Amino acid sequence: MTVTITLNGIRRTGEVQPDTSLYTFLRQQGCLSVKCGCETSNCGLCTVHLDGRPVLSCSVPxxxxxxxxxxxxxxxxxEAEEFGAFLADEGGEQCGFCSPGFILSVLAMARELENPTDDxxxxxxxxxxxxxxxxxxxxRAIKKWLAARKEGDK
Known part of the structure; x- marks a missing residue:
């Protein structure tokens, strides 16, 4: 079957099987930042935004x-580079394997929650x-980044 998506602002079309995951399709489209760590929707490494909301691409057909x-x-x-700098400054990015999914989750959270509490x-x-x-x-990195964004909005 043919799938057409707007991927990072560019319209892309490709052929997929009924059991092809969004993760697999995105990797085939050259999005190598999308990682897979568990294939069970438990690790968050495959997080992408679907219509602006975070989803686990390994579990989305x-x-x-x-x-x-x-x-x-x-x-x-x-945005990723800006937040990534805070993450690195706080020692929150070590091997970096989880970073793409983590960063996409943080960016979605910042859009959804105005002043999130620690909880x-x-x-x-x-x-x-x-x-x-x-x-x-x-x-710590998230809190400092959110504070810096808020300060920059003034």
Missing amino acids: AFRADGHEVTTLEGVQK QIKEYLAGNLCRCTGYQSQL
Whole structure:
């Protein structure tokens, strides 16, 4: 079957099988930032935005994205770099394997929640697994980045 999506602002069409995951389709389209760590929708590494909302691309059939907008890390480079600097400064990015999915979740959270509490941040990011950090450095980075964004809006 033919699938057409708007991928990072560019219309893309491809052939997929009924069981092709969005993750697989995105990788075939050259979006190598999309990672797969578990194939069971438990790690968050495959997180992408589907119509602006975070989804686990390993559990979404590619045909479900037909006609929709999909954003990967490649499509939000400027925002990702800005947040990534905070993440690195706090020691929250070590091996970097989980970073693309984590960053996309953080960007979605920032759009959805105006002034998230620590508990809201933790709840929003609960499905993003990182084997390198203890999550505290990531939480500090998020809070500092959100504060800097708020300060920049003034």
